[in-house]
Amino acid sequence: MSLNIPNTLTWARIALIPLFVGVFYLPDAILGPVQKNLVATSIFIVAAVTDWFDGYLARALKQTSAFGAFLDPVADKLMVAAALILLVQLARVDAIIAVIIIGREITISALREWMARVGESASVAVAYVGKLKTAAQMTAIPLLLYNAPLLSMDMAFVGSILIYVAAALTLWSMGYYLHRAMPRLAKHMDR
Incomplete structure (x- = not known):
């Protein structure tokens, strides 16, 4: 190490x-x-x-x-x-949102590990939609943690909207990565 x-x-x-x-x-x-x-x-x-x-x-x-x-x-x-x-x-967050985001992270991490083992890691490299998901998520979480008005804006409300956007982008990015990996998955499932 x-x-x-x-x-x-x-x-x-x-x-x-x-x-x-x-x-x-x-x-x-x-x-x-x-x-x-x-x-x-x-x-x-x-x-x-x-x-x-x-x-x-x-x-x-x-x-x-x-x-x-x-x-x-x-x-x-x-x-x-x-x-x-x-x-x-x-x-401050619905359990389903947490399940979607955490579940996606586990799924895509496992997918990336498997794809690396079969020499196909480039097909599931970080994509733009994944970066958008991360940006929405990393903005929403501190706003929801803060949970108070700031500069006359309701941070909890803005955070709630952004966490739903992050969840939608999470599903979209998971679909994107799974779609990219599907030909490799299909090829290796036959073995």
Whole structure:
């Protein structure tokens, strides 16, 4: 395992997850509901920034590695899954939305792993629709965590709209990847 600056940032992102979740389990006497929302939002944003930053540094410092390429998406998916589960518990996201997004992540991760094993990983490389899904999701989650007006805008409402957009893009991107993989899947199912 290569422990360089980008991988250290990715590990730090994973280490933030229990802190992120734990904020909501603190007694209200220690941290009130509004403060919990603000702290959790801040932690999520820091994690999102480190996600961008570790990828940038890996390329800029020429410290890309197979382990980093594996760990980075795992860290992202863990943070998003933790956030969605919390948002369901807080009644800010419908369970079906969380199931769609988390289910897609598991399905596409498994598909990518299988396609890499059969030498076909290029056919399920990240597509533009996947990037749109990620942008909608990574904007919606902090807005839903914050859950308060900001600059006279109802962030919870905007976040709710964006999380539904993210869910729709999630289904679209999953369909796209499955469609791209279908010829390879059909070829290997006959064996």
